[in-house]
Amino acid sequence: MYLALRELRHHRLRSLLIGGIVTLIAFMVLMLTGLTRGLAHDNAALLIETPATHFVTTRDSGGVFTRSFLTPDTVTRLQAVAGAQATPLAQSFATLSHGDQQLSGVLMGVQPGSFMNPAAQQGQPLSAGSTGAVVDESLREDGVTLGDTLTLKPGGETLQVIGFTRAARLNHQPVVFVTLQHWQTLNPRLQGTVNTVALNAQGEAAALAAQLPGVTVHTRAAALQELPGYREEQGSLIMIQVFLIVVAAFVLAVFFYVLTLQKTPQFGLLKAIGASTRTLAGSLVAQMMVLSVLAVTVAALVTLGAAALLPAGLPFTLTAPTVLGASALLVAVAALSSLLSLGSIARVDPLIAIGAST
Amino acid sequence: MTASLHTQPTPAQPHPSPSNPPTLSLRAVSRTYGDGDGTVTALHPTTLDVRPGELVAVSGPSGSGKSTFLALAGALLQPSTGQVLIAGQDVTALPAAALPAFRLKQLGFVLQSSNLIPYLTVREQLTLVTHLTGQDAHAGRTRADALLRTLGLGDRAGHYPAALSGGQRQRVAVARALMNDPQLILADEPTASLDGPRGREVVQMLAQQVRERGRAAVMVTHDDRVLDLCDRVLHIVDGRLN
Ligand SMILES: Nc1ncnc2c1ncn2[C@@H]1O[C@H](COP(=O)(O)OP(=O)(O)OP(=O)(O)O)[C@@H](O)[C@H]1O
Ligand SMILES: [Mg+2]
Numbered sequence: 329m330y331l332a333l334r335e336l337r338h339h340r341l342r343s344l345l346i347g348g349i350v351t352l353i354a355f356m357v358l359m360l361t362g363l364t365r366g367l368a369h370d371n372a373a374l375l376i377e378t379p380a381t382h383f384v385t386t387r388d389s390g391g392v393f394t395r396s397f398l399t400p401d402t403v404t405r406l407q408a409v410a411g412a413q414a415t416p417l418a419q420s421f422a423t424l425s426h427g428d429q430q431l432s433g434v435l436m437g438v439q440p441g442s443f444m445n446p447a448a449q450q451g452q453p454l455s456a457g458s459t460g461a462v463v464d465e466s467l468r469e470d471g472v473t474l475g476d477t478l479t480l481k482p483g484g485e486t487l488q489v490i491g492f493t494r495a496a497r498l499n500h501q502p503v504v505f506v507t508l509q510h511w512q513t514l515n516p517r518l519q520g521t522v523n524t525v526a527l528n529a530q531g532e533a534a535a536l537a538a539q540l541p542g543v544t545v546h547t548r549a550a551a552l553q554e555l556p557g558y559r560e561e562q563g564s565l566i567m568i569q570v571f572l573i574v575v576a577a578f579v580l581a582v583f584f585y586v587l588t589l590q591k592t593p594q595f596g597l598l599k600a601i602g603a604s605t606r607t608l609a610g611s612l613v614a615q616m617m618v619l620s621v622l623a624v625t626v627a628a629l630v631t632l633g634a635a636a637l638l639p640a641g642l643p644f645t646l647t648a649p650t651v652l653g654a655s656a657l658l659v660a661v662a663a664l665s666s667l668l669s670l671g672s673i674a675r676v677d678p679l680i681a682i683g684a685s686t
Numbered sequence: 687m688t689a690s691l692h693t694q695p696t697p698a699q700p701h702p703s704p705s706n707p708p709t710l711s712l713r714a715v716s717r718t719y720g721d722g723d724g725t726v727t728a729l730h731p732t733t734l735d736v737r738p739g740e741l742v743a744v745s746g747p748s749g750s751g752k753s754t755f756l757a758l759a760g761a762l763l764q765p766s767t768g769q770v771l772i773a774g775q776d777v778t779a780l781p782a783a784a785l786p787a788f789r790l791k792q793l794g795f796v797l798q799s800s801n802l803i804p805y806l807t808v809r810e811q812l813t814l815v816t817h818l819t820g821q822d823a824h825a826g827r828t829r830a831d832a833l834l835r836t837l838g839l840g841d842r843a844g845h846y847p848a849a850l851s852g853g854q855r856q857r858v859a860v861a862r863a864l865m866n867d868p869q870l871i872l873a874d875e876p877t878a879s880l881d882g883p884r885g886r887e888v889v890q891m892l893a894q895q896v897r898e899r900g901r902a903a904v905m906v907t908h909d910d911r912v913l914d915l916c917d918r919v920l921h922i923v924d925g926r927l928n
Pocket of ligand 2: 682752753754
């Protein structure tokens with residue numbers, strides 16, 4: 329630290345410049361993390377925050393709910409295996425009119441007594457025999473309030489909004505929950521089939537369910553990946569983040585490597601005086617750590633500030649653990665990138681201090 | 687043991703007391719580079735003692751082996767044959783990993799140039815040594831300031847090397863070499879970048895410190911104008927020292 333801090337302080341502009349680059353990259357990584365998480369939530373909060381651990385679909389559907397149709401018989405057998413840990417879900421896309429505006433949504437049928445019945449943040453949850461709807465809170469932004477009537481197009485059936493729930497989005501659309509029974513009267517063409525059965529069970533029940541003919545059990549995470557468009561959307565964002573982190577590692581590694589090569593005579597002198605390779609290497613790692621910790625801290629603060637300024641409609645989710653995790657990753661990458669220079673420090677021969685010039 | 691030292695025959699030297707054991711002792715030390723046909727003998731087998739209080743100059747033409755000699759004496763290079771003893775320790779027997787700590791404790795270096803660390807102040811150049819040895823920072827500061835005053839640099843303690851003249855820089859280097867109170871000081875053309883009077887000043891200072899502290903010093907130099915300040919002048923030609 330004796331050498332590390334003094335050098336950073338003496339070459340203030342140089343330290344600021346490299347620190348600035350790392351700050352910018354860290355800022356981009358954190359903003360993209362927020363966007364990635366935000367988009368994931370906007371796309372599929374329902375599958376991200378659900379209490380369900382597994383989803384059962386027909387084998388031929390490949391895990392896509394809208395392609396899977398489970399007969400009432402299969403549902404009964406699943407429930408015989410898993411009991412209350414299994415509950416059917418039915419899903420269809422719907423266009424709803426609210427006053428003179430048209431809204432899109434996912435109409436989802438759930439059993440009122442089950443673990444998939446959404447808790448109402450405002451208003452009432454669904455109960456048996458209810459003909460109302462519990463809708464995602466994002467519909468508030470479209471002006472929907474408690475007690476409003478939504479009209480299903482084009483049939484004209486009406487649903488009264490009896491509650492708002494959170495984290496209920498699927499396919500980038502708000503979910504409109506109704507009772508399964510009500511859903512089936514609204515969708516008679518599906519003849520009592522459902523799209524999936526959610527399981528809230530570890531291991532055994534899921535294994536038993538998987539033995540039923542014609543069905544496949546997907547973990548929650550796998551079902552999320554099968555959601556149309558989800559993997560592609562997340563994949564491209566995550567790829568950009570990985571690129572940014574690689575760029576950060578590369579910039580730091582090359583910067584310090586070039587500096588180390590330039591300072592070879594100085595390292596020779598220090599070694600001749602009696603500094604060990606370990607002292608010099610420690611000094612370099614310390615510089616790397618000081619720079620990257622400061623840069624990442626600044627970037628995290630700027631990101632949190634910027635997040636507050638983002639327009640409300642922009643999907644952006646950044647929690648403290650996510651920020652800490654991404655920051656720790658960046659600092660670890662910075663530490664790793666010092667490895668490139670450590671080798672050349674170790675190779676400096678103190679002999680060069682003698683007769684090195686002229 | 688003391689008795690045998692008293693009876694040991696030593697060449698008559700004006701300054702050093704013959705009763706002291708040598709600080710630096712080369713015993714049939716040679717160094718060759720390369721192998722097979724391309725072998726170069728940079729230093730032919732050389733035996734030499736440098737005693738406490740003695741400043742020895744080594745001069746010779748370019749390529750004669752001065753740097754090789756200094757590197758061997760400074761535990762920076764292993765000899766091809768022979769033994770190098772510094773302060774009674776056979777450094778050729780030490781493992782390579784122990785050498786930095788040994789140099790830190792027993793040796794002081796004054797080098798030709800790029801001698802100071804650009805981002806440390808004059809005082810920090812000196813306290814770096816105490817920092818490396820893990821000594822108390824306050825004591826290091828006190829000692830550094832005392833040394834700087836002795837060498838006439840008291841008012842430059844807070845300056846960076848870039849703000850010093852060449853002569854001042856070399857005096858700082860001498861001060862740093864004295865910081866760990868080493869047994870042996872090795873100087874590599876310390877006057878090369880200085881004009882005559884400045885160069886003499888630096889060597890005078892080195893000679894004075896060596897005598898006052900009873901330390902030994904070896905200085906490689908091209909500069910004939912400072913040879914009269916040294917106790918002994920050795921000439922090296924084609925790797926042969928005499
Ligand atoms: N690493 C090496 N490999 C091969 N030969 C070397 C090496 N180092 C030095 N030599 C050779 O050893 C001889 C002595 O070199 P040395 O550097 O000790 O000379 P010098 O007296 O310091 O010269 P100068 O005054 O030019 O610095 C030279 O012939 C040189 O070519
Ligand atoms: Mg040389």
